[in-house]
Structures are given as C-alpha cells and as structure tokens.
Amino acid sequence: MPSYKQARTRKIKFFNRMSVFATLMFSYMMVLMIPLGIGLGLYNQVESIMIENANNANSALIEQVKQVVDSRLEELDQLARHIYTHPQLPGLLRHAAPLSGPESYEFVRFKEELERYRNISTFISDFYIYFHESDTVLTPTMKTSSQLFYSSIYGYEQMDYEQWQALLREPQFKRFLPSAKIGSGYTQRNVVTYMQSLPIGERTTPSGSLVILINEQEIQQLMAEIIKANNGALFIKDAAGQVLLRTGDPDIELSTALTGQQDNMSLSTHSLQSGWEYISVVPGEVFWERVNEVKMQALSMLIFCLVAGGIVCSLMSYRAYRPLKEIIHSIGSRKSDEEKQYLDEYDYIKSSVLHSMDKQAELEDQLIKQTPVIRTNFLGRLLKGYVEWDQLTPETLAFMGISFPYDHYSVILIRLDDASGFIRNDSESEWALIRFVAGKIAEEMTTLPSYAVELDKSTLAVILNLPTGHSRQEFYDWVEQLNAVLKERFRTLTTLAVSEVHASLQAIPEALRECMKAMDYAIFVNYQPVLVYEQVKNATGVSYNFPLETEAQLINATKSGNAAKAAEVIHQLYTSNFGSSQMTPELGKLLFSNLISTLFKLLNTLSLQYEDIFGDAGGPLEKLNEAGSVEELYQDVVSMYEQVCAHVNTHRGDPALLMLERMKTYINEQYANPMLSLAYIAEQFQITPQYLSSFFKKNSGVTLSDYLAQVRLRHAKTLLEEKDHTIGKIAEEVGYSSDIGFIRMFKKYEGITPGKYKELHRS
Numbered sequence: 001m002p003s004y005k006q007a008r009t010r011k012i013k014f015f016n017r018m019s020v021f022a023t024l025m026f027s028y029m030m031v032l033m034i035p036l037g038i039g040l041g042l043y044n045q046v047e048s049i050m051i052e053n054a055n056n057a058n059s060a061l062i063e064q065v066k067q068v069v070d071s072r073l074e075e076l077d078q079l080a081r082h083i084y085t086h087p088q089l090p091g092l093l094r095h096a097a098p099l100s101g102p103e104s105y106e107f108v109r110f111k112e113e114l115e116r117y118r119n120i121s122t123f124i125s126d127f128y129i130y131f132h133e134s135d136t137v138l139t140p141t142m143k144t145s146s147q148l149f150y151s152s153i154y155g156y157e158q159m160d161y162e163q164w165q166a167l168l169r170e171p172q173f174k175r176f177l178p179s180a181k182i183g184s185g186y187t188q189r190n191v192v193t194y195m196q197s198l199p200i201g202e203r204t205t206p207s208g209s210l211v212i213l214i215n216e217q218e219i220q221q222l223m224a225e226i227i228k229a230n231n232g233a234l235f236i237k238d239a240a241g242q243v244l245l246r247t248g249d250p251d252i253e254l255s256t257a258l259t260g261q262q263d264n265m266s267l268s269t270h271s272l273q274s275g276w277e278y279i280s281v282v283p284g285e286v287f288w289e290r291v292n293e294v295k296m297q298a299l300s301m302l303i304f305c306l307v308a309g310g311i312v313c314s315l316m317s318y319r320a321y322r323p324l325k326e327i328i329h330s331i332g333s334r335k336s337d338e339e340k341q342y343l344d345e346y347d348y349i350k351s352s353v354l355h356s357m358d359k360q361a362e363l364e365d366q367l368i369k370q371t372p373v374i375r376t377n378f379l380g381r382l383l384k385g386y387v388e389w390d391q392l393t394p395e396t397l398a399f400m401g402i403s404f405p406y407d408h409y410s411v412i413l414i415r416l417d418d419a420s421g422f423i424r425n426d427s428e429s430e431w432a433l434i435r436f437v438a439g440k441i442a443e444e445m446t447t448l449p450s451y452a453v454e455l456d457k458s459t460l461a462v463i464l465n466l467p468t469g470h471s472r473q474e475f476y477d478w479v480e481q482l483n484a485v486l487k488e489r490f491r492t493l494t495t496l497a498v499s500e501v502h503a504s505l506q507a508i509p510e511a512l513r514e515c516m517k518a519m520d521y522a523i524f525v526n527y528q529p530v531l532v533y534e535q536v537k538n539a540t541g542v543s544y545n546f547p548l549e550t551e552a553q554l555i556n557a558t559k560s561g562n563a564a565k566a567a568e569v570i571h572q573l574y575t576s577n578f579g580s581s582q583m584t585p586e587l588g589k590l591l592f593s594n595l596i597s598t599l600f601k602l603l604n605t606l607s608l609q610y611e612d613i614f615g616d617a618g619g620p621l622e623k624l625n626e627a628g629s630v631e632e633l634y635q636d637v638v639s640m641y642e643q644v645c646a647h648v649n650t651h652r653g654d655p656a657l658l659m660l661e662r663m664k665t666y667i668n669e670q671y672a673n674p675m676l677s678l679a680y681i682a683e684q685f686q687i688t689p690q691y692l693s694s695f696f697k698k699n700s701g702v703t704l705s706d707y708l709a710q711v712r713l714r715h716a717k718t719l720l721e722e723k724d725h726t727i728g729k730i731a732e733e734v735g736y737s738s739d740i741g742f743i744r745m746f747k748k749y750e751g752i753t754p755g756k757y758k759e760l761h762r763s
Contacts, residue, residue, distance in 0.1 A: 070273045371400065
C-alpha cells in the first residue's frame with residue numbers, strides 16, 4: 001500500500017499536469033476576447049440597434065399618448081351616452097318652432113341637466129346640442145338660435161353658417177372634424193370637433209346633432225414629450241384617414257414622410273378603440289447624428305478594454321495562483337478520500353466544501369423536519385395518556401419545543417361546526433388550513449404556554465399550562481374571546497368545551513374526557529359556543545315523558561293526514577321534556593329514537609316503506625347522529641311526520657289539488673306584497689314552511705320560490721312594455737323592496753336586465 005505522502009505527491013503531480021496558472025491565463029485571455037467581440041459586433045450592428053431603440057422609444061411614447069387619448073375619448077363617449085340616452089331628449093327633438101312657454105321651459109330644464117356634465121373632463125372644451133325642428137342650440141350655459149350661436153359664439157374660421165348647418169343636418173356617426181379655430185377675440189381657440197346625429201341610430205333624417213369640442217391644447221401637451229425627444233413631428237389621423245391635428249416641425253409633410261421621398265424615420269400605431277392612427281416622423285439628420293456618436297463611443301470603449309484588460313489579466317493570474325497550493329495541501333491532510341481524480345485544484349476545493357456543506361444541511365433539514373412531527377405525535381399521545389410519565393423531563397420536552405413551567409393544566413376542545421365562510425371547496429387542504437389557523441390563533445392569543453393538537457377533520461384540542469392562583473374568570477374570558485375571533489375574523493362557527501383545571505400533567509387525559517362529555521351537551525341545549533364541564537357535570541335526568549296516550553294521538557293524527565295536529569303533539573313532547581329541566585344527552589337521543597320508532601310502526605300499519613316517501617335520502621338514524629342541535633333534531637322529526645301526512649292526503653285524491661289551487665290563487669293575488677315568502681304563506685295556511693315547500697314542489701313540479709318569481713316576472717314584463725316607469729318603481733309594484741333583487745331575478749330568468757328588455761321592446 002502506498003503511504004499518505006506518496007498518495008499526496010501523486011495528486012499534486014496530477015494537478016501540475018493541469019496547471020491552474022495556465023488555465024487562469026487562458027480564461028482571462030478569453031475574457032479579453034469578449035469585449036473585442038462585443039465591440040466588433042457593436043460596431044457592425046450599432047445602426048440597426050439604434051434604429052430599433054429609437055423606434056422602441058418612439059413607440060413607447062406614441063403608445064403612451066394613444067392610451068391617454070383613448071381614455072379621454074372614453075370620457076367623451078361616456079358624456080355622449082349620458083346625453084343621447086337621457087329620457088328628456090326624445091321629447092325635445094320633436095318640438096318644432098315656434099316654441100310654446102312649456103316647451104321652452106322643458107329646454108331650460110334640460111339645460112340644467114347638461115350643466116351636470118359640463119366639467120366631466122378637461123379634455124372636453126365644451127359641447128352643445130342642435131335641435132333641427134326648433135332650430136335651437138342648447139349648451140350647458142345657454143339656449144339660443146343656431147344663427148346667433150354660430151355668429152357670436154362658436155363660428156368656424158374656414159366655414160360659413162350654411163356649411164355648418166348642412167353638416168349638422170346630415171346623418172353623422174361619431175365623426176371627427178380636423179382641428180380648426182372657432183370663436184373670436186380672446187375666446188378664439190383650436191378644437192377638434194366630434195359630431196353625432198340624434199336620436200342615436202337614425203341614419204336618414206336625424207332630428208338633431210350632438211357636438212362636442214375637444215380642446216386641442218390638451219392633446220398638444222400629451223404629444224409635447226415626443227416632439228421634445230426627437231425634434232420631429234407627430235400627426236393624428238382619424239379612421240377615415242383625414243389628419244385631425246399635427247404638432248412639431250412645420251417643414252415636415254406627412255405625405256412625403258410616408259412615401260419615403262425624404263430621409264426621415266416614420267413610425268405609426270393604430271388604436272383599436274377609436275380607430276385613430278398616431279404617426280411620428282423624425283428628421284434623418286437628427287437620427288444619424290446620434291448613431292454616429294454612439295459608434296465613436298463604442299470604438300473608444302473597445303480600445304480602453306483591450307489595454308486595461310491585458311494589465312488586469314496578468315495581475316489577477318499571478319495573485320490567484322500563489323496561495324492555491326497551500327490550500328490544497330491543507331485540505332488533503334484532513335481528507336481520507338485519495339482515490340478520486342479532479343480536474344484541477346479549484347474542482348478539488350469546490351468538491352470538498354460542497355460535501356461538507358451538504359452533510360451539514362442534510363442534518364439540519366432532518367432535524368427541522370422531524371421536530372414538529374415528533375412534537376405533534378407526543379402531544380397526541382399525551383392527550384390519550386399513552387406516554388411514560390416517569391421519563392418526561394424538562395430536557396426531553398425542550399428538545400420538542402415544549403415547556404410547562406407552571407403546575408396547573410386545562411384542555412380546551414375546539415369543534416369547527418361551520419367553516420363555509422372560510423373554505424370554498426370542502427377539500428382536505430382547506431380543512432387543514434382552518435385547523436392550522438384555529439390552533440395558531442389559540443396559541444398566540446395568550447401569553448401562557450399553550451399547544452394545539454389536531455384530533456380529526458373538524459376537531460382540535462389545546463393544552464393550556466396555568467400558574468398557581470390563576471384567575472378563573474380571566475381564563476373563561478380568554479375562551480370567549482377565542483370563539484369571537486374565529487367567528488368574526490375567520491367566519492367560522494365553533495363550539496368550545498372547557499375542562500376543569502388539574503394540578504398534574506398526568507391529569508391531561510382526564511381533562512380531554514371532560515371536554516368530550518361537555519361537548520355531548522351541545523346538541524341538547526340552546527346554541528352555546530362555550531361549554532364548561534364544571535357547569536354540566538352535575539346535570540340530572542333519569543327519565544323522559546312519552547306516555548302511551550300521546551303516542552296514540554300522534555299515530556291517529558298522522559293516519560288521518562292532519563299534519564298540524566301531528567306537529568302540535570310533537571311540540572308538546574318537545575316542550576315538556578326540554579323546556580324546564582336539563583336532560584342528559586343519552587336520554588335526549590333515546591326520546592327522538594322512540595319518536596322515529598313510532599314513525600316506523602305507523603308506516604308498517606299503512607303498508608308503506610320508508611323509501612316510498614323519503615326516497616334515497618339518508619336514513620333517520622343518520623340524521624339523529626349528524627344533527628347539530630336539539631332544535632335541528634326536532635325540526636327533522638316534525639318534517640318526517642308532515643311528509644307522511646302529505647303522502648296520506650295525496651293518495652286520497654282531490655283535496656291536495658284543491659289546496660294547491662288555493663295556494664296559487666293566493667300567490668297571484670298577493671304577488672305585489674314584499675313580505676310574501678315561503679314562511680309568510682306557510683303562516684297564512686297554518687302549516688310549517690318545510691311541509692309547504694315539499695307539498696308545493698311535489699304537486700306542481702316547481703318550487704314555490706320559482707313559481708312566485710315567474711308570476712312577478714310576468715307582471716313586470718307587462719309594466720315594462722306598457723308604462724314609462726323607472727326600474728325601481730316597477731320593482732316596487734311587483735313586490736321587491738329594492739331594484740337590486742328585482743334586476744337579479746329578471747336576469748336569472750330572462751338572461752338580460754330589465755333596462756335592456758325595455759330598450760329592445762321599444763326598438
């Protein structure tokens with residue numbers, strides 16, 4: 001076997017054959033070639049790069065102007081929609097000259113409506129409406145004749161009155177006129193004119209025109225940045241191809257730039273929203289001056305990199321190689337693996353360091369991953385009493401991140417009754433998240449040591465370590481606050497069971513059993529979010545009241561189909577057993593089990609099967625186990641007896657149909673009553689809402705809510721077609737307290753909103 005010294009010598013000779021110094025020199029030389037290649041490439045491609053950069057810069061600026069102008073044009077369209085959809089406008093368009101007093105007053109009222117839109121945007125200089133029949137011009141501030149308006153206020157410099165009036169009388173659809181001067185004196189300014197015939201959609205003989213004047217100065221300010229950057233010109237053309245306005249160098253002609261007759265750089269973009277085209281033209285001499293400047297800078301940088309790089313390459317190669325062998329010898333004297341071959345000294349150092357770091361990271365990761373699992377497993381076994389108590393030392397607990405510095409312990413059991421406000425898809429990951437959130441909230445809401453443990457899908461326990469002489473009221477207040485936070489901030493309804501406080505760690509399993517006993521009482525008391533074992537442990541109750549004569553009354557009422565009588569008998573049983581004294585969970589479940597047993601005996605005497613009435617729905621015992629409260633159990637049992645009564649009445653024949661017709665007649669008469677609902681109708685017919693819903697669906701084929709909605713929808717459509725009422729007024733007349741619910745119902749059954757239906761019917 002070769003000695004360690006011989007092995008190290010072989011390794012060093014191997015490295016010497018692959019001299020790092022030569023490698024460094026070669027690498028640095030390659031680095032020097034990079035700026036040379038870049039410089040040559042830059043020199044050859046600088047022109048195309050500059051063109052691309054200039055185009056990109058101009059494109060970005062043009063796009064910015066386009067987006068801003070489009071947003072302002074959207075404000076213009078919004079103003080136009082407000083005006084041509086105004087309910088007063090159609091009547092004003094029909095008024096002919098001369099105007100009567102009331103007709104003139106209608107114009108004045110509409111002028112006041114226009115004043116609300118006067119300052120809707122700085123982009124809009126002003127707007128007015130021309131009414132053909134009455135030869136009237138209406139602005140937000142005045143009402144006048146067209147002749148006086150054109151001659152004194154907004155007359156065009158290059159258009160006479162007859163030409164202007166002819167334009168207004170022609171059908172126009174969102175037409176823009178090029179920039180022109182209007183007005184006179186100090187009010188004179190350049191505007192782009194927007195024209196729209198009225199009423200909207202009229203293409204032959206319009207009755208009026210809406211004219212909106214766009215402030216050219218606003219658009220000029222948006223385009224100023226482009227002109228400042230490239231010393232060129234910017235043109236804006238509408239969808240018809242006419243130039244609306246321009247800015248920048250007056251010597252640049254758009255027709256020459258686009259045909260390439262001059263050495264100018266042009267760039268354009270179209271707006272899909274408005275159809276406008278934005279064209280930027282940059283003079284050729286300005287552009288090429290920048291290109292040549294960058295070329296010279298590139299050549300200068302290339303020469304500087306070659307000279308400076310050569311000097312730095314020599315210095316760095318010499319300084320990097322000198323300490324390298326000492327590091328190799330130091331690592332080699334401590335590393336046992338001498339058989340592996342390496343590319344060079346750097347590869348050897350890298351491999352050694354990475355190997356050490358990987359080992360350390362692996363150990364740390366394993367420790368971090370296992371600690372929460374170990375702690376959770378331990379806490380679960382602690383709650384069940386499956387731990388070796390004599391081996392629980394502070395050091396063992398500290399290893400798992402657990403500390404119990406005080407002498408008293410209590411357990412809080414948290415049951416997540418309804419987390420539908422927090423979760424959406426009822427997936428396991430969402431349940432895991434709400435359990436994690438509930439546990440963390442419980443741990444962080446107290447300064448005392450507390451640890452949360454997940455028990456099943458909707459249940460977790462919290463172990464709380466309490467000091468001697470703790471305040472029991474403060475402890476209960478903390479539990480109440482925990483329930484409030486989960487309910488209000490995380491929209492989760494919970495039931496919390498609190499054990500008694502015990503003076504030893506070994507009593508934690510007993511505390512958990514106390515919580516479970518307290519939780520059993522949740523179903524047989526009015527909803528209480530917090531159940532304290534100390535308050536329910538002395539609950540008494542060794543019997544319940546269900547005499548044979550009461551059972552006979554219940555059977556006779558159900559056989560005769562008298563649902564009201566059956567419900568009354570069950571209600572008397574419910575109040576007599578749960579109204580005055582607190583019943584144990586075991587006896588409460590036994591009472592409802594006997595009621596269900598009586599139901600099965602009744603079905604047997606009627607020669608009926610459970611599935612004949614209730615179908616494939618879950619069995620009665622499943623409902624007994626899944627009920628969340630005694631009230632819910634009571635309602636389920638009443639509903640089952642009412643369904644049997646309904647089945648008995650249905651097979652008798654005509655009475656059920658007569659009852660259905662009475663219900664439909666009542667709904668058709670009372671549909672405009674906003675209080676009309678399932679509960680309201682059930683009260684009028686003296687039956688329960690559950691029975692009414694089941695009876696109506698079974699005998700009519702539709703739910704009661706759908707039938708009521710169809711009746712209201714039919715009357716609403718009649719009102720929309722015959723009367724000129726607002727949507728809110730119609731909603732009130734068909735029984736809705738607000739137009740929001742009415743619109744939602746109308747769109748659900750018709751597929752469109754009431755306003756759209758009204759518009760389609762009129763057109």
